[in-house]
Amino acid sequence: ALIAVLPGDGIGPEVVGQGTRLLRAVAERFGHSFEMAEVPMGGVAIDLTGSPLPAETLALCQRSDAVLLGAVGGPKWDPPAKVRPEQGLLELRKALGLYANLRPVAPFPALYDASSLKPEVLRGVDLLVVRELTGGIYFGEKRRDEHQAFDACVYTVEEVVRVVRAAASLARTRRKRLTSVDKANVLETSRLWRAVTERVVREEFPDVELKHLLVDACAMHLIKRPVDFDVIVTENMFGDILTDEAAMLSGSIGMLPSASLGADRRGLYEPIHGSAPDIAGRGVANPYGTLLSVAMLLRHSLGLEQEARQVEAAVAASIEAGALTADLAPSGTRPMGTQEIGTAV
Amino acid sequence: ALIAVLPGDGIGPEVVGQGTRLLRAVAERFGHSFEMAEVPMGGVAIDLTGSPLPAETLALCQRSDAVLLGAVGGPKWDPPAKVRPEQGLLELRKALGLYANLRPVAPFPALYDASSLKPEVLRGVDLLVVRELTGGIYFGEKRRDEHQAFDACVYTVEEVVRVVRAAASLARTRRKRLTSVDKANVLETSRLWRAVTERVVREEFPDVELKHLLVDACAMHLIKRPVDFDVIVTENMFGDILTDEAAMLSGSIGMLPSASLGADRRGLYEPIHGSAPDIAGRGVANPYGTLLSVAMLLRHSLGLEQEARQVEAAVAASIEAGALTADLAPSGTRPMGTQEIGTAV
Numbered sequence: 001a002l003i004a005v006l007p008g009d010g011i012g013p014e015v016v017g018q019g020t021r022l023l024r025a026v027a028e029r030f031g032h033s034f035e036m037a038e039v040p041m042g043g044v045a046i047d048l049t050g051s052p053l054p055a056e057t058l059a060l061c062q063r064s065d066a067v068l069l070g071a072v073g074g075p076k077w078d079p080p081a082k083v084r085p086e087q088g089l090l091e092l093r094k095a096l097g098l099y100a101n102l103r104p105v106a107p108f109p110a111l112y113d114a115s116s117l118k119p120e121v122l123r124g125v126d127l128l129v130v131r132e133l134t135g136g137i138y139f140g141e142k143r144r145d146e147h148q149a150f151d152a153c154v155y156t157v158e159e160v161v162r163v164v165r166a167a168a169s170l171a172r173t174r175r176k177r178l179t180s181v182d183k184a185n186v187l188e189t190s191r192l193w194r195a196v197t198e199r200v201v202r203e204e205f206p207d208v209e210l211k212h213l214l215v216d217a218c219a220m221h222l223i224k225r226p227v228d229f230d231v232i233v234t235e236n237m238f239g240d241i242l243t244d245e246a247a248m249l250s251g252s253i254g255m256l257p258s259a260s261l262g263a264d265r266r267g268l269y270e271p272i273h274g275s276a277p278d279i280a281g282r283g284v285a286n287p288y289g290t291l292l293s294v295a296m297l298l299r300h301s302l303g304l305e306q307e308a309r310q311v312e313a314a315v316a317a318s319i320e321a322g323a324l325t326a327d328l329a330p331s332g333t334r335p336m337g338t339q340e341i342g343t344a345v
Numbered sequence: 346a347l348i349a350v351l352p353g354d355g356i357g358p359e360v361v362g363q364g365t366r367l368l369r370a371v372a373e374r375f376g377h378s379f380e381m382a383e384v385p386m387g388g389v390a391i392d393l394t395g396s397p398l399p400a401e402t403l404a405l406c407q408r409s410d411a412v413l414l415g416a417v418g419g420p421k422w423d424p425p426a427k428v429r430p431e432q433g434l435l436e437l438r439k440a441l442g443l444y445a446n447l448r449p450v451a452p453f454p455a456l457y458d459a460s461s462l463k464p465e466v467l468r469g470v471d472l473l474v475v476r477e478l479t480g481g482i483y484f485g486e487k488r489r490d491e492h493q494a495f496d497a498c499v500y501t502v503e504e505v506v507r508v509v510r511a512a513a514s515l516a517r518t519r520r521k522r523l524t525s526v527d528k529a530n531v532l533e534t535s536r537l538w539r540a541v542t543e544r545v546v547r548e549e550f551p552d553v554e555l556k557h558l559l560v561d562a563c564a565m566h567l568i569k570r571p572v573d574f575d576v577i578v579t580e581n582m583f584g585d586i587l588t589d590e591a592a593m594l595s596g597s598i599g600m601l602p603s604a605s606l607g608a609d610r611r612g613l614y615e616p617i618h619g620s621a622p623d624i625a626g627r628g629v630a631n632p633y634g635t636l637l638s639v640a641m642l643l644r645h646s647l648g649l650e651q652e653a654r655q656v657e658a659a660v661a662a663s664i665e666a667g668a669l670t671a672d673l674a675p676s677g678t679r680p681m682g683t684q685e686i687g688t689a690v
């Protein structure tokens with residue numbers, strides 16, 4: 001299997017370094033051969049080539065079975081800069097047709113202390129957000145003049161159908177409960193979203209229980225009773241906000257993996273945290289989100305379910321054993337470095 | 346002073362009943378005369394007149410010094426219904442030019458137990474969200490055909506200027522820290538928002554410290570370290586989501602008041618909770634959000650600062666004394682009814 005490796009900016013290279021190390025360990029242990037090719041993306045690619053997604057990077061990703069990404073962005077390329085790292089990420093998601101972004105949240109009991117939520121709220125939480133990733137206001141027309149700015153939010157029936165199918169299929173492998181999140185009392189795109197979701201689930205997934213929730217109510221519910229959720233499906237912007245919020249259940253945004261999938265098996269795997277320029281280069285970044293993303297890569301793109309489970313078990317064991325980076329370590333204990341965690345896993 | 350009273354739907358009439366009772370008590374105690382006129386709005390107005398905001402209701406609001414609103418909406422008028430209660434609320438905000446929606450969040454220590462956040466996260470939290478209320482994707486053009494749906498998000502420079510001025514002025518009366526929340530790495534409207542905010546604060550409020558935060562990061566930060574925030578200013582949709590999230594800090598969405606203000610003193614005051622059809626008519630709804638909205642009404646529209654403080658002190662005392670509705674009362678204690686709370690205050 002060919003895996004494109006895009007370390008990106010900030011702490012990206014550090015966490016991805018542990019991800020590739022883990023991939024090599026899995027290959028060796030289970031007798032697979034993974035070919036890994038590292039290419040520039042994001043700010044580092046802007047500096048090298050002027051573009052956040054150079055043609056060779058995109059071409060490699062298109063030839064690959066899976067893409068492993070660190071993080072992109074940093075103050076150096078912030079607006080008002082015209083060419084920005086995130087554009088590369090958005091372009092890549094779009095070019096690979098990765099319309100379904102899976103963000104699971106299942107807090108480890110050993111990390112309840114690190115969360116700002118009470119342990120009784122966290123107990124039993126195991127939810128999966130499926131975020132639409134290539135449509136909505138992210139990719140609509142944009143305009144600006146001296147007086148005003150404009151962003152279009154568009155959803156087609158087909159865009160909603162395919163991501164709802166992906167989410168309902170996943171719900172079927174879990175507790176069979178799907179919550180669709182929208183703002184149907186205000187947005188036309190949300191009313192379309194709701195109608196299409198209703199139809200797809202009723203016709204194709206009669207065994208899946210569907211509920212609709214307004215995005216504001218969901219932002220509340222996620223903190224009040226997160227255990228109620230199984231699979232959540234929502235549009236691009238709402239998914240962006242709700243998953244960062246949900247990340248707080250797990251103690252640190254550094255814990256969370258993600259998979260971005262399309263019509264075939266190829267996927268893009270990245271921790272959901274950002275490039276954290278403030279701690280970059282110091283070897284203290286939390287690599288668990290990347291290591292768990294590697295597990296998702298093994299599962300979804302390479303079909304290696306058993307290997308994926310072993311990685312998840314190793315991560316869980318290492319967390320329960322107290323191998324924690326500075327974002328998680330209780331005060332008074334010695335936090336581990338990025339590399340040490342990799343070794344522990 | 347003339348106060349338009351719009352009880353609305355669901356629990357609206359119950360909580361507003363305690364609000365008007367409180368207004369009468371304040372009038373008596375301090376020797377004011379408040380004229381209160383009750384008119385239909387929302388679902389109840391649809392049933393009576395076919396329109397969620399009948400012309401007479403709007404006309405009364407326009408003649409009033411302040412509007413006190415309960416809540417609107419309910420399953421009876423949910424989509425796919427074409428005429429819906431929320432349209433009345435959106436129209437009213439727009440018609441009265443209420444562009445700045447103030448939503449303070451300052452959890453009462455006696456309610457820390459009721460929140461899903463840990464007490465150490467809640468301690469000292471005193472933040473105010475100023476949400477833009479008459480622009481953005483809420484009011485942009487909307488279209489739908491069989492294949493797709495479309496919502497336009499537009500912001501003009503002037504719309505950003507006035508709400509940022511309102512927020513920065515409020516920051517000046519507090520801890521002088523302003524956080525502007527946007528999604529400038531993706532949206533053109535956010536880039537305009539950021540540039541205008543930067544200019545207005547630098548030129549007109551050099552004594553106010555301004556920070557920018559992406560909406561996803563803010564959704565995280567609100568749970569992780571809410572004590573860091575003083576005043577937050579943001580666009581309409583982000584404000585909707587973030588304030589419902591922030592409401593969870595206070596133990597129950599039933600606690601939170603809001604004021605919607607425009608260019609002059611007239612304002613609309615409403616608790617931020619919804620119409621809660623599931624508990625309507627049972628006399629158990631939490632009226633504190635409405636009572637605190639009455640305090641904001643006294644302060645912002647009637648200029649009665651001292652009276653506002655007395656109301657706030659009475660609410661705080663009654664909460665500390667354990668006068669709590671079912672959404673807040675610890676298990677094993679007897680929850681009070683809506684009316685009893687009104688009496689206690």
Ligand SMILES: CC(C)[C@H](C(=O)O)[C@@H](O)C(=O)O
Pocket residue numbers: 073086089090240530531561
């Ligand atoms: C970097 C940014 C464009 C991106 C997004 O908003 O999609 C990020 O926040 C994410 O969630 O992956």
Ligand SMILES: CC(C)[C@H](C(=O)O)[C@@H](O)C(=O)O
Pocket residue numbers: 185186216418431434435585
């Ligand atoms: C009822 C709805 C249209 C409204 C909004 O989204 O503004 C409500 O959620 C609020 O926050 O006041």
